[in-house]
Structure formats: C-alpha cells, structure tokens
Amino acid sequence: MDIKQIYMDADALLEGHFKLSSGNHSQYYLQSAKVLEQPKTAQLLAEALAEQIRTSGIAIDTVCAPALGGLIAGYALAQALDVRYIFAERVGGEMTIRRGFDVKEGERVLICEDIITTGGSAMEAGAVVESLGGKVVAFAALANRGFCERQGGNVTRQPNCKLPEGTPFFALDDFTFEMYDPAECPLCKAGSEAIKPGSRGN
C-alpha cells in the first residue's frame, strides 16, 4: 500500500510553500483530516495499521485517542482491532477523560493519533490513562512526521520526541520533510510567498 500516494490522492499531502504553526516554512503540508473524509479510506488505513499491531502480538483492550486530531483515526482503528474506544479531551488546556468513560485497573490501552509530530498530545492522553490505572502498551498514528521512531521505520528518534522510550509506536509511514527558518527558507529566497495552510480552504 502506497500511503503517500493515498494522501496525495486525497489532497492530504500538499506541495507548495507553507507557513507552519511553529512559524517555520516547509515545502509540504500534511492535512490528515482530509485523508479521513472518505470513511472507506479511513477504514483501509486503519486496517493496515491494525494488521501491524496484530502482527506485533501486543494485546490491546482499548484504543484511546486525544481529541480532536485523533478522534476519527482512533475510532477506525478500534473498529479494525475490534476493541473498545474512548477519547481524551482538553479542558482548560489540561488533558482529561470525561463523558463517563472509565479505565479499569491494568487495562491495556493503545493511544492513537492521526499524526504524531512530537507526540505531545498522545503522551498527555497516555498520562491520563495511567493516572486512572490503565497501562499504555503502545502508541499509533496514521502518519509519523519523523521526530519519533516507529516500528519498522527508517527514522531515528529525535530529541524533541515526547513519546516514552521503550513503548512501541506504530505508524503507516514516515512523512519527513525539511522545515526552514523563514530567514533561511530557500522557497522564500526563490521569490515565492509562504501561505498558511487553511487560508485557501485547505
């Protein structure tokens, strides 16, 4: 399965000149929500991810996704793994688990995101699950932005990866692309202007 092609076909991997939320510029932008707008594509991707997880032999009781980014990917993955699904959400900036969801003592939980950049939200959702007595046995995402090391991938862990070392991280592919300080951006130097993703409806 050519994951990057699926993203391209869904206009979820954009090529151009983008201003990222960090302030850096990039030639590419990953809009994971866009690849999930077709439920059949979401299902296809989730099944591929579930297959990796099943092959690893790691037993999962529950998938937990941090809202908002992980909601659809997490639900699709839970369906593919045929396990329970819950989500965590921020209240006043702090990650919480609400809505009557419980986590049982020792429950084996996988934290699922749409895309893992440094893994901050996933790590926070995992901390909440563990504070309630659950055990975070794995992390998963459709796409790895290349700062964390996924099972079977070619990218080595970078210092800014926030996922706990030693807990397996599954993703369908690495989407590693250069980010530039605006002052040193070759695209700016070539005379084009960076656009903010979303500003043209993407």
Ligand code: ZN
């Ligand atoms: Zn630029």
